[in-house]
Amino acid sequence: MDLFSVAHAMGSAGQGGAGQAAGGGLAAFAPLILMVVIFYFLLIRPQQKRQKEHRNMLANLKKGDVVVTQGGLQGRITGLTDAVVTLEIADKVRVKVQRGYVAALLSRGENKAENGA
Known part of the structure; x- marks a missing residue:
């Protein structure tokens, strides 16, 4: 019986904490936005630069x-x-x-x- 009351108490405490964290708004999306920015500068932008150099090379053959x-x-x-x-x-x-x-x-x-x- 004691185990069930502890589990119930932990569950209700977790729900209250989750309700407060969900109210953060933009702060919850900050890691996602940061990942998108990092992917842009590490993957997308260098690839665009290589494509531009290749197009210029083909145009100047x-x-x-x-x-x-x-x-x-x-x-x-x-x-x-x-x-x-x-x-x-x-x-x-x-x-x-x-x-x-x-x-x-x-x-x-x-x-x-x-x-x-």
């Missing part, structure tokens, strides 16, 4: 640049359109890839004057 695709092919750009990049991956071996699948720029192409010299 030129003939003669050496690039690597997402599939791992490395080649020199021999032709460009708005959507397709033509890569020469070996002598007289050319492949066309979608511009968005160019993963990285390895080196810029040389000037035509340097190629002739």
